[in-house]
Amino acid sequence: MSGLESLYQELILDHAKNRRGFGLAEPGAHSATVHQRNPICGDEITLRVDVDGDRVASVTWEGAGCSISQSSASMLVALLQEDGGEDGMPIADATALIGQFREALRSRGRIPLDEETFADAAALSGVSKYTARVKCAMLAWVALEEGLRRA
Amino acid sequence: MSGLESLYQELILDHAKNRRGFGLAEPGAHSATVHQRNPICGDEITLRVDVDGDRVASVTWEGAGCSISQSSASMLVALLQEDGGEDGMPIADATALIGQFREALRSRGRIPLDEETFADAAALSGVSKYTARVKCAMLAWVALEEGLRRA
Amino acid sequence: MTLPFDVAAVRADFPILDTEIDGRPLVYLDSGATSQKPRAVLDTEREFLERANSAVHRGAHTLAADATELFEEARVTVAAFVGAEPEQLVWTSGATGGLNLIAGSLGYAGRLGAGDEIVVTEAEHHANLIPWQELAARTGARLRHIPVLDDGMLDLHAAAELIGERTKVVAFPHVSNVLGIVNPVAELVTLARGAGALTVLDACQSAPHLALDLPASGVDLAVFSGHKVYGPYGIGALWGRDEVLEALPPFTTGGSMITTVTLDGAEYLPPPQRFEAGTQPVSQAVALAAAVRWLGAHDPAAAHAHEATLETRMREGLRSIDGVRLLGDTDAAERIALQAFAVDGVHAHDVGQFLDSRGVAVRVGHHCAQPLHRRFGLTASVRASAAIHTTEEEIDTLLDAVSGVRGFFGVAAVTA
Amino acid sequence: MTLPFDVAAVRADFPILDTEIDGRPLVYLDSGATSQKPRAVLDTEREFLERANSAVHRGAHTLAADATELFEEARVTVAAFVGAEPEQLVWTSGATGGLNLIAGSLGYAGRLGAGDEIVVTEAEHHANLIPWQELAARTGARLRHIPVLDDGMLDLHAAAELIGERTKVVAFPHVSNVLGIVNPVAELVTLARGAGALTVLDACQSAPHLALDLPASGVDLAVFSGHKVYGPYGIGALWGRDEVLEALPPFTTGGSMITTVTLDGAEYLPPPQRFEAGTQPVSQAVALAAAVRWLGAHDPAAAHAHEATLETRMREGLRSIDGVRLLGDTDAAERIALQAFAVDGVHAHDVGQFLDSRGVAVRVGHHCAQPLHRRFGLTASVRASAAIHTTEEEIDTLLDAVSGVRGFFGVAAVTA
Ligand SMILES: Cc1ncc(COP(=O)(O)O)c(C=O)c1O
Numbered sequence A, B: 001m002s003g004l005e006s007l008y009q010e011l012i013l014d015h016a017k018n019r020r021g022f023g024l025a026e027p028g029a030h031s032a033t034v035h036q037r038n039p040i041c042g043d044e045i046t047l048r049v050d051v052d053g054d055r056v057a058s059v060t061w062e063g064a065g066c067s068i069s070q071s072s073a074s075m076l077v078a079l080l081q082e083d084g085g086e087d088g089m090p091i092a093d094a095t096a097l098i099g100q101f102r103e104a105l106r107s108r109g110r111i112p113l114d115e116e117t118f119a120d121a122a123a124l125s126g127v128s129k130y131t132a133r134v135k136c137a138m139l140a141w142v143a144l145e146e147g148l149r150r151a
Numbered sequence C, D: 001m002t003l004p005f006d007v008a009a010v011r012a013d014f015p016i017l018d019t020e021i022d023g024r025p026l027v028y029l030d031s032g033a034t035s036q037k038p039r040a041v042l043d044t045e046r047e048f049l050e051r052a053n054s055a056v057h058r059g060a061h062t063l064a065a066d067a068t069e070l071f072e073e074a075r076v077t078v079a080a081f082v083g084a085e086p087e088q089l090v091w092t093s094g095a096t097g098g099l100n101l102i103a104g105s106l107g108y109a110g111r112l113g114a115g116d117e118i119v120v121t122e123a124e125h126h127a128n129l130i131p132w133q134e135l136a137a138r139t140g141a142r143l144r145h146i147p148v149l150d151d152g153m154l155d156l157h158a159a160a161e162l163i164g165e166r167t168k169v170v171a172f173p174h175v176s177n178v179l180g181i182v183n184p185v186a187e188l189v190t191l192a193r194g195a196g197a198l199t200v201l202d203a204c205q206s207a208p209h210l211a212l213d214l215p216a217s218g219v220d221l222a223v224f225s226g227h228k229v230y231g232p233y234g235i236g237a238l239w240g241r242d243e244v245l246e247a248l249p250p251f252t253t254g255g256s257m258i259t260t261v262t263l264d265g266a267e268y269l270p271p272p273q274r275f276e277a278g279t280q281p282v283s284q285a286v287a288l289a290a291a292v293r294w295l296g297a298h299d300p301a302a303a304h305a306h307e308a309t310l311e312t313r314m315r316e317g318l319r320s321i322d323g324v325r326l327l328g329d330t331d332a333a334e335r336i337a338l339q340a341f342a343v344d345g346v347h348a349h350d351v352g353q354f355l356d357s358r359g360v361a362v363r364v365g366h367h368c369a370q371p372l373h374r375r376f377g378l379t380a381s382v383r384a385s386a387a388i389h390t391t392e393e394e395i396d397t398l399l400d401a402v403s404g405v406r407g408f409f410g411v412a413a414v415t416a
């Protein structure tokens, strides 16, 4: 697999086209809406997180951007849904995941994202070798991190 | 003669010590007082020129500075006095001299100052090889040039 | 008879052009962002630093005299490059520094107030936009803009309406860094002069490609950056008419721009020194002079013809690729070999990444021209920009790579 | 046990030190004006320009990613050099650029007005004086100064009287570029903090010679120049506390410092980018990082001891020459190896010229500190300033040459 193909795996292009969680839900009782922007390319994301006690109840988002940023947001939602199940993922776990994700992406390919933990988002491992694209992949995750702080 | 010795000929050091025209005369009917400054070293000269019709009647000056600037001012006064005689040098001639002096000093040693024309000031020929010192030697001459324009 | 332009010889002057990207030769099509530097520039700067380096305009020692001479000769050379006298050329840190100097100095001079207007264009680089926004906000003046038409040309009818007796400044790019179109300097100068307004030309993108005669152009002030004309970073130049510079107060202050300083106040030197506070980018000035000398050593007509060939090949080639949309698609204007475009269904960032895998370096994003992108309904585009060292084969590599984009991203079948 | 400092090895890093002046070896004692650059700095910048050069923070191509990485690593390195975090380090064009940024930004912020006071010292370089004069003139604030005592020390009693509740800014040099004396930062910070004033440190002359820990120093903002710390021209750094930078608006505006721009307004990035409008001096940042790495590779204690030896030898040697008068003649302070002096009856310019004929390069003039010279009844002085590469023999050459000055100019018999 060439560098480019590992960066743009099928799974990534799929998520970029069929975006999970796309379209903002109505704000709930304990929700926060966060706007994040990549100053380099002007891409933006608006992400809304709804919390229920100490759990992440729902995450929805809107925005336009490159396939890395779009699929990363979609994969994040998928991960939260799959791992969180009915009740939603504990906020503490979500925060920890974001931290691990950041660390792996900033590792320049040294730390892979494992599929057990990151599900489809593990396909984003390849991004960490492209330092200029790390910001794209982080956009939604940083937005969620801020949303969880504020919700 | 080393470069340094040609720059600081006996004659130059003499003029720097016994400055002709030093001490401002009372302003006359047609006089101009000019202040010139070398921004590099902060040296200043105040020069007063008195004209009588189309002739330079008198030039006096004050100021502190390096031996090049001081002797150059002194030599300029000497030249005007010697060549101008009783009536004073014609303004047109003085202006022409200043132009020739500038040209020689900016020539990087290519154009010498001849003694016939420049009298003692011909000793300043050596300055033209020291580009950083040209401004010092020009100070009084530039001041006179401006004074003649204004008087 | 002109000899054919020897692009191979030109390329041999640029060490970086031998770089390989993932085993493919680098195709550098990002000269609009920053140019590469020929060996003559690198060598000149190094030689200066190894042989003559010392503080200029100071002291009596030999090195200082040598350095001062090289520094002031550089001013003469760079001034001549734009048809000007050395006294009219102010060193700056770059075009952005120069534009901030102009806007800031006009502000300090109290030359604008409520009721006054500043006119820019919709095609502005942020560097020629935000300083005017700030000046307007500080002085109460109003900022207006000349719209861009669908084909990328400035709307001169609108300009004629906009520019009037309230107008104090008209600032515009000689060549937009997105559209590549040469704007009608003479027409805009006529309008501005009619209104008694000052004209400010952003010559960043024209300086590397067009012969400039700033005094003859009719503008009052102009800026460009060293790093875009094959010279170093950290230096640029501001040119101004004598009487215009004379009337401007300093924007930044400090050493080497004064005559007398007391604890209570300072008197300033005449231009250009008045605007050059502090230690100047000395080695960069000397290297910038080497850059414009290097550029000037090529037959200008042949170099221009070469770049014009690249321009046509690139624009027509891109236009013919399915799903590619050009920004500023017109044959009606003089242009430089710089073209921004969007690929339907593929984000500019992804296009850029794909091109990089083919060795093709382009710029993606808004290119510091957000309002212009918004005008065309985009947030980002891809921009390819050629230089004197670009070959036709490199343009073909670009075109070939762009043709593969939509297929790779599964947006549409590759066109046959 | 520390090994003796190997100055020969240090010298071998500087190509320019092999220069001959009229057949005599160059004795470069003008590092206070601008330092020479070691080969590591020249090589690093050239390598960057030949291998990685391209626009940073832009686009997706490989070169741009490499360049961005090197550029941001440089920020980390240079920040660490002054004990700081990279987010607190703003690239500037030099110290003058940094000081104008601070004063200009405070002005734009409306942080000063009539009734407010700015306090500087009588020992200021014009770069840390005129921007405050201009700010005072623009805002109606009053500029006051801490006097310098006869021995060159700041009058701290006067400072304690001056700094009070009206004081909004206290700006001072870490080390004066004329006196070589290290000023009492802690005492001045205590006074300023007591008054709730912002402190601004001009670290131009200390950065090359003293270990800096700016966050620990207590000051709020500090600046220095690359070209004085063995790095390139055209770059410097401004350091500020997070909350201080956060509260400052931009001074210059343009590309790369914004998030959203419309034709009507712009939103700015957080520090440090907020203050870095336009293309930055990229290769110079990378080279400046190489300079501070090079400097840091020498055992700091040994280097400092070496420079202290030079300082004592130079000062005591000069003091013992008949007719030589030192500016800032005190044993009571920490110092750097920089000494300004006057020779009775011989103008500084003539002294410098004579020294040059012996190969000794010093600076003559007012060294951009006219008020301080006036304080000592002079318009000009001679300044010798050493660097890490200076040898004791070079100091002796200086002393020997200075001893010959009055004889040559026939001012007095040479002392026996
Ligand atoms: C104490 C001091 N402050 C400020 C400056 C100004 O530095 P620059 O000219 O590099 O901007 C200098 C050097 O000239 C200096 O010695």
Ligand SMILES: Cc1ncc(COP(=O)(O)O)c(C=O)c1O
Residues within 6 Å of the ligand: C032, C033, C094, C095, C096, C097, C125, C127, C128, C173, C175, C176, C177, C202, C204, C205, C225, C227, C368, D255, D278, D279, D280
């Ligand atoms: C048209 C135009 N104006 C201004 C600038 C700003 O130049 P710099 O970033 O070198 O200051 C640029 C380049 O970025 C440009 O292309």
